[in-house]
Amino acid sequence: MNARKRAAPARTTVGDIDAEVLAYTAGRDLELDRALIEADCLGTAAHAATLARLPLRPPILSAADVRRIRAALREVVREAAAGAFTIGPEDQDVHLALERRLTERLGELGRRIHTARSRNDQVAVDLRLFARGELAETLAETAELARALVRFARRHAAVPMVGRTHQQPAMPSSVGLWASAHAESLLDDAALLLAAEEINNQCPLGAAAGYGVPLPLDRRYTARILGFGRATHNVLYAIHSRGKIESVILDALAQVMLTLSRLAQDLIQYAMPEFGYFRMPAAFGTGSSIMPQKNNPDVLELVRARAARVMAAASLVREILRAAPAGYNRDVQETKEPFMDGFAVTRASLRVLAPLIRGTTVNRAALRRAFEPSVFAADRALELAVAGVPFRDAYHRVKAGLDEWAGVAPEEALACKTHWGAPAGLDFAALDARVREAAKLARESRRHHTRVAARLLRAEGGA
Amino acid sequence: MNARKRAAPARTTVGDIDAEVLAYTAGRDLELDRALIEADCLGTAAHAATLARLPLRPPILSAADVRRIRAALREVVREAAAGAFTIGPEDQDVHLALERRLTERLGELGRRIHTARSRNDQVAVDLRLFARGELAETLAETAELARALVRFARRHAAVPMVGRTHQQPAMPSSVGLWASAHAESLLDDAALLLAAEEINNQCPLGAAAGYGVPLPLDRRYTARILGFGRATHNVLYAIHSRGKIESVILDALAQVMLTLSRLAQDLIQYAMPEFGYFRMPAAFGTGSSIMPQKNNPDVLELVRARAARVMAAASLVREILRAAPAGYNRDVQETKEPFMDGFAVTRASLRVLAPLIRGTTVNRAALRRAFEPSVFAADRALELAVAGVPFRDAYHRVKAGLDEWAGVAPEEALACKTHWGAPAGLDFAALDARVREAAKLARESRRHHTRVAARLLRAEGGA
Amino acid sequence: MNARKRAAPARTTVGDIDAEVLAYTAGRDLELDRALIEADCLGTAAHAATLARLPLRPPILSAADVRRIRAALREVVREAAAGAFTIGPEDQDVHLALERRLTERLGELGRRIHTARSRNDQVAVDLRLFARGELAETLAETAELARALVRFARRHAAVPMVGRTHQQPAMPSSVGLWASAHAESLLDDAALLLAAEEINNQCPLGAAAGYGVPLPLDRRYTARILGFGRATHNVLYAIHSRGKIESVILDALAQVMLTLSRLAQDLIQYAMPEFGYFRMPAAFGTGSSIMPQKNNPDVLELVRARAARVMAAASLVREILRAAPAGYNRDVQETKEPFMDGFAVTRASLRVLAPLIRGTTVNRAALRRAFEPSVFAADRALELAVAGVPFRDAYHRVKAGLDEWAGVAPEEALACKTHWGAPAGLDFAALDARVREAAKLARESRRHHTRVAARLLRAEGGA
C-alpha cells in the first residue's frame, strides 16, 4: 500500500550513494524502534481481528488465521522482552522487521495481515500505544515525587525559612510552604499529563495512508479492543495528528520539567555554604578527591539543563509540523527522537529526584540565620494598619523601630498566618488526597494498558 | 507591602540614569496594562469584600466602605470603556494607576483597600481574569472557524480531490475529507483550551507576596465571588504559577496556530495556478496593479509566519521561568507581552480565516485534473488482494495495467470508502455536535465571566 | 511592478472584512516603519542616481530631476527628524508614504522614481541600511560596557574573591579575574557583530522583485554610493537574503545578551545579603517603602529575562524562513518586529549596564568571608606535587591538614598565579587595546554611515 521506505527497485547510481541515502533516511530509527515492538504487535493483533470481522466471503483472515497470528505475535513479544528480537539495517524499521518475522513463521499469511493497512496508520497507533504506557509511568513517577515533597513539607511544616522576593529576604515563611509549593506545581502538571492522555486516547488505525480503504473496516471495534476511548474520526486527521500528539504530550512533559528545574534551582542555591539550608544525601552529589567538604549538585544542575532539553524538544516537534502540507510527509519521522527522548529524560529526572528529596535533611540553625529583623517589617506594619494606624504612619513607625524585632521568634510570625494555603494554614490532607488521586489514576491506566495487551495476545481465541 | 516598582527615595545619581532605568524597567507595561483595567477593578472589589468579612473590631472596611469602593470601581470601568482612564508614566502600571484614581476619589479609604494585598497577588489574579475572558473568546472563535470548515466540508463532501503523500498524488480523496480533517484538529485544540482553563481556574488572591498575611482572609470566599472553581492552595505556588499559567495557555494557543498554519499552507499551495483547486474571496488576497490575474495569499502567508510567532512566545515564557528561583522575580514581567500577543495573534488569525473559508469556492475541474490513473492503483490492488489474488501478483497486475483506470470516475473510487471517518463515511452529525458543544462552552464561560463582573460591581450591596 | 500591499480593486465583500484583513496584513508596520524613513530616503536617492546614469534617450531621469528628488528627500528627512513625517493607515508602510509625499511635491516625477524598482528590493536595502547604523551603535555600546568592566577589573584587580565551581567555593580568585572574564566575552561578541556586518555589507538594490529588470542598471554603482562593500550578486538571493541577514544579526545580538545575562546573574547572586560582595548604585535597584534595606535588582532580572527574549527573536526569524519557498513571500514581514526589537532590547541593556558597572562598589570584607581553608587545598596539593610528593600522598596530606590554611592570606595565594590570563597575570593593556579597537571600528562605521547619508542628500549635485 504505502511503501515509503522501500527503495525503488531500479537504480542507476552506485552503491555508495545508496548506502549514504539509506543511512540518511534511516536516521536513528533502528535504535528508537526497539521501544515500539510491543506496540507494533498489539496494533497488528487488533488489525488482524478487525480484518477477520469483515463481512467477506472468503474472509481475508479466518478465525484460525487470527489465532496463528496472535501466537506468533506473542512469541515476538517474548523474544523482544528477552532482547532476542532485533531490528536490522535490512529491516529499516520495526514494521518491516515484524513483517519479516511473521512471514518467516507464517508464510503468505504474514503478508496478508497488512491488507488494508499502511505504515502510516501502523506507526501512528504504535506511537499512541507507546505514549499511553509512558504517560501512565510518568504520572506514577510524578505522583511519587509529589508524595516525597508533601512528606518533606509536612515533616518540616513549622521550620521557619525566610521567604524571598528578588532572591532577597522579604518575609517569614516555612520549609513546609516552600516544599509543598513545588508539590502543588507537580499536581497541576499531573492534570496536564491527564489532559494530554485525553487527546492521545483516540485510535488512528484503519486510516491507512490517510485516505481510508475500500473496505468496511469497523474502526470503532479496533479502537475498543486496543483500549482506546474512541477512534480518531477523520482518517486524514488520523495521519495529521502524528506529530501533533507528540507535541501536546511534550508540552505537558515540559511543564513537569519546568517544575523540576525550579525545584533543582532552589536546591542548588540553598546547598551553597552561604545558605546551607538543606543537605542532600551524599549519593546524589559528586565530591572531590581533594576538596572533601564538597558535595557538588551535579544531578541538580543536569535537571536544570535537561529541562531546557525537553523544552527544546517540545518546540522542535511543533516547528517540524508548522509548514507541513496535507497528508503524510517524511518530516514527521524527525519527531520520534525528541518525543521518546522527552519521556526518557523526564522520567529519569523524576526518578532521581524522589529519593533525593526523601534523603534531604534540613539545617534549622542555618535557616534561622537569615531572619534579619527587617524580615518582620511588612507583617508588623500590616498589624499596625489593622489596628487602625494610618498606613503612612504605620510604615514610618516600623521603619524607625526595626531593631525591636531583633528578638522576634520566626515561629510566632508564622503562627499568625493561618489562612488557607498560608504557612500555618497548609491543608496537607487535601494535598495527600490529590497525590493519592494521581497515583490511583496512574495505576489504573497502567493496569488498563496491561490488560488490553494481555487480552489481545492471549492464547485462547476471541478478541 | 510589596513595592517592587516604587523607586527607593534616596538617589545619588543624575536624572538621566533614573529616566533610563525607569524606561528599562517599565518596558511596555503602560501600554499592555490597559487590557487589565477591568480585571484590576474586579480583583480589587473582591479583595474589599474579603477584607470586610474579616472578624475584626473595628473592621478594616465597613459595608458602607465596600459600597463606596464598588461605586468608584464601576466608574473606572466605565471610564476605561470610554477610553478615558489612562495609565501614565507616573503610574508605572495599572495597579498604581487604579490606586491613584481611587485615592483621588476616596481619600485614605482608597489606600486602605490595599491592606493585606501585594502587587504580586494582584497582578496574578488580574492575569487569570484576563485569561478567562480571552480563553472564552478564543474558544468561541475556534468553534466558529471549525463550523465554517465543517460546512465547507459538508458542501463539498463528495467532490473528488487527490489525496497526497509526500505532496505527490497517492489515492482518491475528497474535499470533504480534507476540510473536515482541519476542523477535527481544531476541535482537539478546543479541548486543549478547555484544559488550560481548568488550570487557570484557580484564584491566587490572598497570597500577598507569596508568603501570606497575618490575617484570617477567607481565600475560598474570594475565589468564589470572583467566579473561580477554587483557590490556588499554597500561597507561594500562587505566585510561582505566574508565568506557568501563561505558558500552559500559550501551549494551547500554539496548538491552535499549528492547525491554522497547516490549513493556510494547504490553501496557499492549492491556490497556485498549477492547482487552482480553491479560490478564496478577493478581499482576502492582495492583487497587483499590473498583474490583474494575481490574488496573492498574503493573509495566509502571515498566518503561517504568525504561527511561528505564537510558538516562539510559548517557548520564551517557559524559558524565562526555567531557572527562576523561589519567590517573585522581576523576570516574570517579561512574560506579559508574549502572553497577550499570543492571544491577540491567535484570535485575529481565527477571525480572519473564518470568513475566508466561508467565501472560498471550489473548482471541480481543476481538482479532477490531478486524477492520473496511478491514483487508483493502491485501492485496486487491495481489491484484487481481497478477492484472493496473492499480494505480489495483485501488485504486478496493477502495475502492468495502469492505463485501464484512465476512465475510472473518482466518485466511484470514493464511494467505496464508507467506513467511519473515510471519505464516504464522514460523520458530519458528530462533527456538528462537537462544534456546538465547543460553542456552548464558550458562551457559558463568557456569560459566567460577565455575570461575575456585573455582580461584583453592582450598585446594590452584598457580594 | 510589485504591488503586494495594494488591494485588488474589485471587491465583493463588505467593508468590515476589508478592515479586518487590512489590519491583519499591516500588523505593526505603521509603527515599525518609522525607523526606516531615513533609509528609505537614502535608497531612493541612490536609485534615482542610478536611473539617471542609464544610457537612455530620453533619460528616465535627468540631472535636474535628480536634484529635485534629492531636495525633496532632504526635506522628508528633516520632517522625520522633527516628527512631522507620518505614516498613516492609508499608506500602509513607509514606501507608500514616501511615494505619496514625493508625488505631492514632485507630481509625476515622484512616481517615476519607482521605475525599475520593487518594494522588495526597496525594503531589503532599507533594512540593511538600518542594520548598518544600528550595528555601529551596538558595537559602540558594547565597547563602552567592556571598557567599564575592564576598568572595574583593573581597579579591583587584586581584591580576592572566591572562585567557584558548581557555585561552591573552590579556589582563590579575584574580582579582577571575574570582571574581565565578562569583558573578554563581550569583546568576542564584538567580533561577531563585525562578522554580521560583513554579511550585511552587500547592496540588494536593483534586484527588483528578485528577477531583475530589462534595463542595464549599474548595481555596483548603486552599492558604492550607498556605501556598501559590494552588491549582492544574484538578484534572487538579494531577495532571499531578507530575513537571513536579520537572522545572522540576531544571532550576534543574542550572543551579546548571553554575556549580559550571565553578568546579571552573577550580580544578582552576589547582591544577596548572604554574599554582599557588590553594591550597585541605588538608582539601578528598586526599593521598598516598607523594607528600607531592600535594593532589588529588578534591572538585572530584566536583563536576564530579556536575554531570553532576544534569543527567542533569533530563533523565530530563522524558523519563519525555514520552509519558505523561492521568491518573495509575505512571511518575511514577520521578521521585522523581532529584528528591530532585538536591536532595541540589546542596546537598552548595554546602556543600562554600563553606568551600573561604573557605579558598583566592592565590599572587601564580605568577599573575604568566603575564604574557608579548603579553598586553598587544590593549589596547595599542586605545590606539593610539584615539589615531588606523589599525587596521592599530596592529596592525603592536604586533606588531613586543612586547618593549617585557616590563616593563609588570599592575596598570597593569588600572587602565585602569574601566568598569562591568571588572576595575577591579567594583561590589561591587551584588553584595553581590544576595547579601543572595537570603539574605533564603531566610530568609523558610524562616521561612514553619516558621510554616505550626507553625500547622497547633499544640495549641490553629483552623486
Next chain:
Amino acid sequence: MNARKRAAPARTTVGDIDAEVLAYTAGRDLELDRALIEADCLGTAAHAATLARLPLRPPILSAADVRRIRAALREVVREAAAGAFTIGPEDQDVHLALERRLTERLGELGRRIHTARSRNDQVAVDLRLFARGELAETLAETAELARALVRFARRHAAVPMVGRTHQQPAMPSSVGLWASAHAESLLDDAALLLAAEEINNQCPLGAAAGYGVPLPLDRRYTARILGFGRATHNVLYAIHSRGKIESVILDALAQVMLTLSRLAQDLIQYAMPEFGYFRMPAAFGTGSSIMPQKNNPDVLELVRARAARVMAAASLVREILRAAPAGYNRDVQETKEPFMDGFAVTRASLRVLAPLIRGTTVNRAALRRAFEPSVFAADRALELAVAGVPFRDAYHRVKAGLDEWAGVAPEEALACKTHWGAPAGLDFAALDARVREAAKLARESRRHHTRVAARLLRAEGGA
C-alpha cells in the same frame, strides 16, 4: 584538582540509587566522547610539553618523560582508529579513560601528566580541537555543494523558469538564477563558518578549573603547538566560553541548514507532477512497490525537518547557558550532544545533497508550461514606461493587451536582463572564484589540523 565526576567516597544509600545517579550524570557521554579521543591525546601531548618547559628543578616532566608520553598517546590514537580503544562505564568519560590507559602503560608518570590541569580546561580544549576539524570538513562539504549548484546553474543558465512571488508566477527567470541563488547563500554561510572558526581559534588550556594554577605555565606556547591563533586570555573566560563556542558554531551550522532547507523545499515542490521541473536521481527518492511512478522526496523532507533540528540545537545550547552562574557548572555537559549532533546532521545533509544536485535533470518543456502571458506583463510595462509612456497608461495598455504576449519567447525576455546578477548577467566566474576560495580555505585548515596532530605525536622529540 577538579574531580566533578568522581563520586564522594562515603555513601549511606544503596547501590540502586548509585547506579541511577551514575546513569543520570553520565548521560550519553560514553558514546559521544569517542569522537574526542584524538583531541584528548593532542591536548595531553601539548600539556606535557608545556609542563616540561617549566623552569623547575627537578622538572615535573623530563624530555624523556615527554617522549614516553608521546609514544603512548600515539599508540592510543592508533588503537582508537582501529576501534580498539574503548571508554567503559567505569571510566565515565574520555579523560578518565585516557588517564587509565596512560597509567596502565606509564605507571605514576601517567598520573603526573595531569599536574596543573583540570578536567575543565581539558574538555574545553578537546572540544575546540574537535570543532576545528569538523569546521574544516563542513566548509569543504559546503564548498562542494556550492560547486555542484554553480555547475548546475551554469549548465542551465539560459533555461527559462518562471520567477515567483507568493509562490505564484510573476516574471521571467531562469534555472541558472534559481540554482545560483542557493549557491550564493551557501557562500555567505561559508563566511559564517569561517567567522565561527575565528572565535574558536583560541586555546583555553592552562586555565585549569577557571582560576589558573600557581605555576608559570607558558599558555601562549601551548596555544602555538596546538596550532591555535592565540590563547584565550582570561582563564575564567576560558571556562565560560565552553558552551558559548558551541553556540556560535551551531548558529553558523543553522544558517547552512537554513539554506539547505529552502533548497530542499523548492526541490520538493518542483518535483510534484503539477510542476515536474526537475527530476532527481532515483537513488535519492524512495519509490512505492505499488505506485511505480512515485519517487518520493524523503531525503529532501528529512533535510527540511533536520534543519529544524539543528536550529533547535542552536537555541538549546544558548538557553542552557543563559542563567549559568560564574565558573563551571555541570549544565554545560548537556551542550555536548546538540553540538556534535549539529555537526553530524549538517555534514550528512551537505553530503547527501551534493550528488543529488549533480544527478538532477531538468525538464525544459515542463518549465515552459508555466509561462502564461501575464508573466511578461511587468517587464513590458517597464519598457513602455522607459519609452516615455506615463506609468498609469503603460499599465492600462499592458492589462488590456495581455494576450499579445501569448507568443513571446521566454528566452527573449530573459536576454534583456543583463545587469550584474540578473538572469542574463550572472557572473559565474566570480561564483567559481568564491567556491574555489572556500574549498582552498577548507583544505588549508584540514592540512593545518593534520600537521599539528602529526607534529605533536611524532616519534622524534621536540615539540
